[in-house]
Amino acid sequence: MESHRVTRRRARSSRSRAVLSTVLASAVVVGGTAAGTVYVRAHADAGAVSSQSSVTPSASASASREASVEPAAEPSDDRDALLEKAMRAVAVEDGADVAVAVLDLDSGDSARYGDGAFDTASIVKVDILAALLLQAQDADRRLTAQEKAYATAMIEDSDNDSASALWTAIGRADGLARANKRLGLTDTTGGDGPLWGLTQTTAGDQLALLQQVFGDGSELSDASRTYLQGLMGNIAADQRWGVSAAADGAGWALKNGWLARSATGLWDVNSIGRITAGGRTYLVATLSNGSSTKEKGISLVEAAARAAVSAFA
Structure with a gap:
């Protein structure tokens, strides 16, 4: 030989x-x-x-x-399995539920844990503003001064009256549905009448929304995306929790939502946004319900966000 x-x-x-x-x-x-x-x-x-x-x-x-060996392409890690393993260490209160979805913007890899539907509470405000921006783009106009004032208060301060005004302006659930069809949200249903906070969504749909705000190939114009990103990066100081717990320093832009259900007294607590960790950029959406207090709900979504990022570490 x-x-x-x-x-x-x-x-x-x-x-x-x-x-x-x-x-x-x-x-x-x-x-x-x-x-x-x-x-x-x-x-x-x-x-x-x-x-x-x-x-x-x-x-x-x-x-x-x-x-006679030829180099073989190494399969990518099963990120869903890694995330599921990481979530086993997350303490979930009896009766509570949590779901999380994450996308590494640098590699394009993603992972998801949990596929149930959750009340949005105030995270729907990002979707409401995205719908308003799409309508303005279609009409070839800029937002009015009043719309901008509502948008700023709605995102940065989570003002509910401003959200109600813009919810009406976009056409409530029907207007949201028309926008979401274009944005790629297939499992989100707007709340009845004025009840925008009871919109139902999934972690996967919220990740799709974040991709429209922070990713490429968006239905939103560059100007609309930059505007929304700026508001999400300037959240009121007392609301800077949630997915930001998984970030390195101030590298985040987010929107949180929290709601105590009147029938049970239990809390819906959600957080969505973009973070940077370990030199990489992630989109993270984590949803929860059934926590006995707002604080326990916050701890749950923060732990889920950290678990999501750890699946890519």
Whole structure:
């Protein structure tokens, strides 16, 4: 065989022949693994490169020809499984429920945990403003001074009266539905009549909304996206909780929602937004219901946000 002739030319001692034979045998084993269903993670691959650094270039080439190994694409990690594992460590109060979805904007990888529908509470205010901006774009106009005043109070201070005014302006649930069809929200249903806070949504739909606000290829114009991002980056100081708990420093833009249900006294607590952590940018949406207090709900969505980011660490 060609590899044996190379060995006789370059390594004359019997000890050298034994070493090269071992290398060749190892290469065959690795080749069989790469061709099968088992894969080696990146850190293991790095270790393999290090362990072969003492092999001469010609011997490495011979080993590669002998084993007929072609580099195989390493499958991506199962992010959903990693997120599910991370969520096992999140303490969930009896009777409470939580869902979270996350997208790494740098890689495009995403993960989701939980697919139930939740009351939006005040996070629907981002959707309301997105719908208003779409309507303004279609009419080729800018927001009026009054609309801007409502929008600022609604997002930055979570003012409910301003939300009610803009909810009416967009056409309530019907107007929201028309906007969401364009924005790609398929599992969101507007609240009855004036009850915008009881809009139903999923973590996946909220992630889709965040992509329209912060990602590429949006139905929203660059000017509309920049405007919404600016408001979400200037939230009132007492509302700077939620997904920001998973951020490094001040690298966040968010909107939170909280609502005590009158029938049960239990809390809906939600948080959506963009954060930066570990030098990467993430979109995170975490929804919850059934917490006995607002504070416990906040702790739950913050823990879920940290778990979401840890699935990509």
